[in-house]
Amino acid sequence: xxxxxxxxxxxxxxxxxxxxxxxxxxxxxxxxxxxxxxxxxxxxxxxxxxxxxxxxxxxxxxxxxxxxxxxxxxxxxxxxxxxxxxxxxxxxxxxxxxxxxxxxxxxxxxxxxxxxxxxxxxxxxxxxxxxxxxxxxxxxxxxxxxxxxxxxxxxxxxxxxxxxxxxxxxxxxxxxxxxxxxxxxxxxxxxxxxxxxxxxxxxxxxxxxxxxxxxxxxxxxxxxxxxxxxxxxxxxxxxxxxxxxxxxxxxxxxxxxxxxxxxxxxxxx
Numbered sequence: 001x002x003x004x005x006x007x008x009x010x011x012x013x014x015x016x017x018x019x020x021x022x023x024x025x026x027x028x029x030x031x032x033x034x035x036x037x038x039x040x041x042x043x044x045x046x047x048x049x050x051x052x053x054x055x056x057x058x059x060x061x062x063x064x065x066x067x068x069x070x071x072x073x074x075x076x077x078x079x080x081x082x083x084x085x086x087x088x089x090x091x092x093x094x095x096x097x098x099x100x101x102x103x104x105x106x107x108x109x110x111x112x113x114x115x116x117x118x119x120x121x122x123x124x125x126x127x128x129x130x131x132x133x134x135x136x137x138x139x140x141x142x143x144x145x146x147x148x149x150x151x152x153x154x155x156x157x158x159x160x161x162x163x164x165x166x167x168x169x170x171x172x173x174x175x176x177x178x179x180x181x182x183x184x185x186x187x188x189x190x191x192x193x194x195x196x197x198x199x200x201x202x203x204x205x206x207x208x209x210x211x212x213x214x215x216x217x218x219x220x221x222x223x224x225x226x227x228x229x230x231x232x233x234x235x236x237x238x239x240x241x242x243x244x245x246x247x248x249x250x251x252x253x254x255x256x257x258x259x260x261x262x263x264x265x266x267x268x269x
Contacts, residue, residue: 025243031236051237058234059222065241067133068202068218074137075201076194079144083193087152102149109146113206116142121210131213139207144197151196155189195249203246 030037032051034044055061086105095101108116120139121130129135159182183190205220212221219242226235 028236028239028243031233032240035233051233052241054231055226055234055237055241058231059226061238061241064217064219064222067216068220068242069245071133071137071140071208071216071218072198072201074133075140075144076197078137078141079148079197080190080194082141083145083148083152083197084190087149088156090149091153091156102153105149106146108142113143117207117210120207124211130211131216133216136208136211136216136218137201139211140201140204143204143207144200147196147200148193151189151193152186155186155193159185195252199246199249203242 030044033047033049035048035050036045037043089095090098090102117139120142124130124135124139129138203220204218205224208218208221209224212218217225219238223235223238223242226232226238
């Protein structure tokens with residue numbers, strides 16, 4: 001009985017934290033599916049799908065959603081293509097000025113995104129990469145790569161070198177060693193890096209806003225444009241559409257990768 005107050009306190013703290021994190025999402029859902037929600041009402045007076053219909057009628061929702069997914073997929077592929085060899089080199093070789101190299105990779109996440117976005121926009125306008133899917137994807141790589149490198153460096157550092165040496169002794173060349181030994185061992189970290197990269201691009205607003213155009217509007221940007229036009233409920237509907245894939249990928253990530261390995265790779269395995 002002496003532990004009951006402590007248990008109640010822990011339950012209250014956990015509940016408060018969960019509510020603090022999830023309550024904004026609940027409000028978005030209520031805004032998206034509710035109508036006649038004015039004043040001090042706790043819940044909307046009516047439930048409706050009209051805001052989703054309105055969003056589909058007033059904007060090319062299919063094209064906007066495709067832009068978002070296409071750019072996110074391109075970002076994921078480009079990020080992994082750059083982060084995998086870079087992370088392997090950082091983790092497995094004694095590079096000169098290694099800490100400076102890691103600091104340079106992490107630099108885009110250490111400064112305000114709007115500041116970084118202004119610099120990116122200036123360069124991209126000069127080389128005509130604005131309003132292109134590949135241009136926005138390349139911009140997103142700069143934001144996604146630091147997360148990917150953090151995960152992958154930890155993953156590669158945690159690999160059992162004895163297994164790699166055994167593969168070499170058995171006659172595996174570098175490419176075969178990667179496919180047969182390294183890739184299966186590092187797969188959880190690679191999956192985590194890919195999911196982080198996809199979501200970093202899929203949910204990005206500030207950087208996208210600086211380099212998008214009429215042909216490359218994404219869901220986060222469209223949400224902002226709807227808010228600017230005064231369509232709060234339509235913005236809520238678009239945000240709900242934006243939220244669904246994020247939740248799907250979160251659940252997939254938690255099923256495929258142990259949470260404790262997201263930033264620790266396979267270290268200690």
